[in-house]
Amino acid sequence: MKELKLMKGNEAVAEAAIRAGCDGYFGYPITPQSEIMEYLMYQDPQKTTGMVVLQAESEVAAINMVYGGASCGKKVMTSSSSPGISLKQEGISYIAGAELPCLIVNIVRGGPGLGTIQPSQSDYFQSTKGGGHGDYRLIVLAPSSVQEMADFAGLGFDLAFKYRNPVLILGDGVIGQMMEKVELDEFKPRWTEEEIRRNTPWSTMGKLNNRERNIITSLDLDSHKQEKHVAHLRDKYLEIEKNEVRYEEFQCEDAEYLIVAYGSSARISQKAVELARAKGIKVGLLRPITLFPFPKKPLLNYVGKIKGILTVEMSLGQMIEDVKLAVECKVKVEHFGRFGGIIPTPDEVVVALEKQIIGG
Amino acid sequence: MTEEIIIAGFGGQGVLSMGKILAYSGIMQNQEVSWMPSYGPEMRGGTANVTVVLSDERISSPIINSYDTAIILNQQSLDKFEATVKPGGLLIYDPNGITHYPSRKDINIYSIEASEEAGKLGLAKVFNMIVLGGFLKLKPLVKPEFIHKGLEKSLPARHHKLIPENEKAIDIGKTLIKAVHLV
Numbered sequence: 001m002k003e004l005k006l007m008k009g010n011e012a013v014a015e016a017a018i019r020a021g022c023d024g025y026f027g028y029p030i031t032p033q034s035e036i037m038e039y040l041m042y043q044d045p046q047k048t049t050g051m052v053v054l055q056a057e058s059e060v061a062a063i064n065m066v067y068g069g070a071s072c073g074k075k076v077m078t079s080s081s082s083p084g085i086s087l088k089q090e091g092i093s094y095i096a097g098a099e100l101p102c103l104i105v106n107i108v109r110g111g112p113g114l115g116t117i118q119p120s121q122s123d124y125f126q127s128t129k130g131g132g133h134g135d136y137r138l139i140v141l142a143p144s145s146v147q148e149m150a151d152f153a154g155l156g157f158d159l160a161f162k163y164r165n166p167v168l169i170l171g172d173g174v175i176g177q178m179m180e181k182v183e184l185d186e187f188k189p190r191w192t193e194e195e196i197r198r199n200t201p202w203s204t205m206g207k208l209n210n211r212e213r214n215i216i217t218s219l220d221l222d223s224h225k226q227e228k229h230v231a232h233l234r235d236k237y238l239e240i241e242k243n244e245v246r247y248e249e250f251q252c253e254d255a256e257y258l259i260v261a262y263g264s265s266a267r268i269s270q271k272a273v274e275l276a277r278a279k280g281i282k283v284g285l286l287r288p289i290t291l292f293p294f295p296k297k298p299l300l301n302y303v304g305k306i307k308g309i310l311t312v313e314m315s316l317g318q319m320i321e322d323v324k325l326a327v328e329c330k331v332k333v334e335h336f337g338r339f340g341g342i343i344p345t346p347d348e349v350v351v352a353l354e355k356q357i358i359g360g
Numbered sequence: 361m362t363e364e365i366i367i368a369g370f371g372g373q374g375v376l377s378m379g380k381i382l383a384y385s386g387i388m389q390n391q392e393v394s395w396m397p398s399y400g401p402e403m404r405g406g407t408a409n410v411t412v413v414l415s416d417e418r419i420s421s422p423i424i425n426s427y428d429t430a431i432i433l434n435q436q437s438l439d440k441f442e443a444t445v446k447p448g449g450l451l452i453y454d455p456n457g458i459t460h461y462p463s464r465k466d467i468n469i470y471s472i473e474a475s476e477e478a479g480k481l482g483l484a485k486v487f488n489m490i491v492l493g494g495f496l497k498l499k500p501l502v503k504p505e506f507i508h509k510g511l512e513k514s515l516p517a518r519h520h521k522l523i524p525e526n527e528k529a530i531d532i533g534k535t536l537i538k539a540v541h542l543v
Contacts (some may be wrong), residue, residue, distance in 0.1 A: 006384045117400060178422050179395035181387050271421035278454060345425035
């Protein structure tokens with residue numbers, strides 16, 4: 001039997017990273033995700049698996065340490081919360097441009113600016129539409145439980161190396177701070193040097209005589225070459241959209257109405273579905289697990305079957321744009337959200353559903 | 361069975377750890393659990409609260425707006441959470457420092473003089489376990505053997521010698537709980 005623990009989301013992602021064979025964590029503390037580095041420092045995996053845990057002098061330094069580690073084919077990660085993730089955007093754009101794998105965790109707090117330390121989902125645009133400059137995408141995983149915080153560390157590294165692309169785990173203060181039951185995977189050993197050479201033939205592990213030198217860069221002054229490179233990135237993103245869409249449906253079989261929500265909002269909405277069903281309202285929940293790639297086709301399949309969609313987000317309404325695009329505006333789509341660090345209650349979601357979708 | 365509980369009081373009273381021990385005990389009994397703290401720019405002496413859900417099924421929302429049980433350890437928390445108890449639900453409070461008593465007639469209200477008793481017995485550190493004992497007397501959701509395992513899991517090994525004292529406090533709590541108003 002797997003090991004059962006009661007853990008915070010922040011602790012779970014940290015423990016799962018060690019178990020996934022992570023080589024290095026580089027970070028800088030910020031609420032509400034400081035437990036990630038705190039947990040790693042306390043576990044001191046250098047002594048067990050050899051994983052490096054380092055508090056950098058700044059977020060900018062941390063993401064560039066990730067850039068360096070990833071260039072060498074290492075499984076490296078960083079984590080922060082919204083303002084800190086903004087600081088990392090230049091590095092993230094470079095890493096995406098240089099096609100390097102890494103894991104980034106954003107435990108979102110209310111913004112803009114320094115904002116508040118309470119939970120929010122207002123970084124959806126930043127996470128899914130770029131964030132930094134240039135034509136790039138991150139693979140974005142949105143955990144809605146502590147178990148998924150643990151599961152997505154391993155999955156994140158797998159996807160990052162499969163596609164040579166940064167993967168972002170987009171949580172929020174609720175997911176990071178709450179404790180739930182977690183089943184942890186067995187320890188996977190870190191890759192040996194030989195395994196790194198085999199699994200990442202592109203990495204800068206030292207030139208061997210039987211091949212050309214590897215170059216890691218996001219710069220190409222020849223625009224024709226750069227266009228070819230960006231077209232290659234496009235093909236990769238299309239491949240990711242084809243293969244990696246993940247979502248979950250709850251009570252959707254006979255639904256007349258749909259709530260679309262991710263992360264902690266999906267948990268709150270699931271309770272709202274239970275409350276609304278008790279009142280006789282036939283409503284279901286579709287929870288995107290990957291925000292990029294977004295579950296467009298599953299949503300489009302509801303066109304003609306449902307009367308309206310309520311998106312529930314802790315923001316002014318960001319994911320709603322992807323929902324509208326997915327259903328090609330053929331269904332009424334309305335947004336309900338609290339923001340600035342306020343968490344909606346299940347009752348509020350039911351009221352919004354009744355007023356904006358059923359009554360409206 | 362699903363039990364939605366809010367535990368609220370001053371920071372430093374052991375509100376969060378009481379919730380953690382209850383949640384860990386639930387896991388040991390093979391239940392689903394969630395533990396959601398109010399986190400924020402709070403400090404010792406400020407207010408602290410935690411929502412704990414124990415269930416036989418997958419838990420939907422860890423954030424809720426009405427509770428089966430409210431365990432209240434100071435006046436601010438009583439003022440804030442009395443209204444959030446579901447009709448027919450349970451409110452337990454420690455009267456120490458309370459000046460405005462709960463007034464609802466549609467819920468079961470119990471008091472537990474845990475603070476005073478803990479002071480008398482020199483058990484201030486396990487005050488929260490006295491309160492937990494009172495709750496478990498009324499709602500024995502978790503069996504004592506699983507509470508024992510929950511304590512083992514929640515407390516670091518160097519504090520395991522204190523488990524008997526914690527269990528004694530739970531037993532004392534069971535004798536201290538008093539009905540104030542019953543529906």
